[in-house]
Amino acid sequence: MDSGGADKGTTAAWMAAHRGMYERATRHPFTVSIRDGTVDLAAFKRWLGQDYMFVREFVAFLASVLLKCCKQSDSSDMEIILGGLASLSDELSWFKKEAAKWSVDLAGISPLTSNTEYCRFLQSFNDPEISYTVAITTFWIIETVYQDSFAFCIQDGHKTPLELLGTCQRWGSPEFKQYCQSLQRIADRCLANATSDAVKSAEEAFLRVLELEIGFWDMSSSQS
Numbered sequence: 612m613d614s615g616g617a618d619k620g621t622t623a624a625w626m627a628a629h630r631g632m633y634e635r636a637t638r639h640p641f642t643v644s645i646r647d648g649t650v651d652l653a654a655f656k657r658w659l660g661q662d663y664m665f666v667r668e669f670v671a672f673l674a675s676v677l678l679k680c681c682k683q684s685d686s687s688d689m690e691i692i693l694g695g696l697a698s699l700s701d702e703l704s705w706f707k708k709e710a711a712k713w714s715v716d717l718a719g720i721s722p723l724t725s726n727t728e729y730c731r732f733l734q735s736f737n738d739p740e741i742s743y744t745v746a747i748t749t750f751w752i753i754e755t756v757y758q759d760s761f762a763f764c765i766q767d768g769h770k771t772p773l774e775l776l777g778t779c780q781r782w783g784s785p786e787f788k789q790y791c792q793s794l795q796r797i798a799d800r801c802l803a804n805a806t807s808d809a810v811k812s813a814e815e816a817f818l819r820v821l822e823l824e825i826g827f828w829d830m831s832s833s834q835s
């Protein structure tokens with residue numbers, strides 16, 4: 612596929628080529644309603660419980676990315692991925708605290724359809740046949756959808772309810788943005804050295820994540 616410009620990385624070219632999909636994932640009515648202050652709190656609580664389950668599965672996914680990284684001849688990305696795993700430990704504690712604040716019973720939750728579908732996708736990365744390039748690109752876009760979605764909720768002109776600001780800052784902070792940018796640099800470097808088949812698979816995974824993220828927000832806002 613056309614890289615879309617010599618100095619632009621592959622990932623930026625995909626974001627431009629699939630702008631519509633990217634915006635449906637990062638400007639979803641659910642997160643936009645947080646920013647507008649019109650969010651349905653029942654939907655927010657549903658998202659919270661479902662995302663806690665998702666993040667537990669995301670830990671296993673990230674462990675599989677780390678394993679693929681360690682098998683590379685150059686494993687210098689290891690620290691970044693390990694840092695990501697460590698922050699997921701904090702994140703799980705945060706979810707428990709937040710769930711208590713909103714009286715969401717995490718023990719009593721079962722995954723809804725879109726969450727199950729997303730978790731199954733994450734589990735598919737256990738397959739050693741899936742390359743590090745595809746895995747790290749997938750990791751980057753999963754984090755970036757949250758970064759972009761929640762950063763919008765704390766940008767100029769927001770009316771985000773005070774009690775939701777902590778959630779938005781978790782993923783919308785400048786630090787999290789920098790972290791996503793370092794993942795993007797890793798992904799672009801891997802993609803620049805990958806075979807065209809691997810680049811094609813990574814682009815498919817990128818699009819699949821956008822689809823799954825849209826499904827996850829839909830599920831949170833409409834209980835499907």
Ligand SMILES: Cc1ncc(CO)c(N)n1
Binds near residue numbers: 665666753754824
């Ligand atoms: C569904 C979903 N996507 C991305 C993230 C980012 O960590 C998350 N917590 N949940």
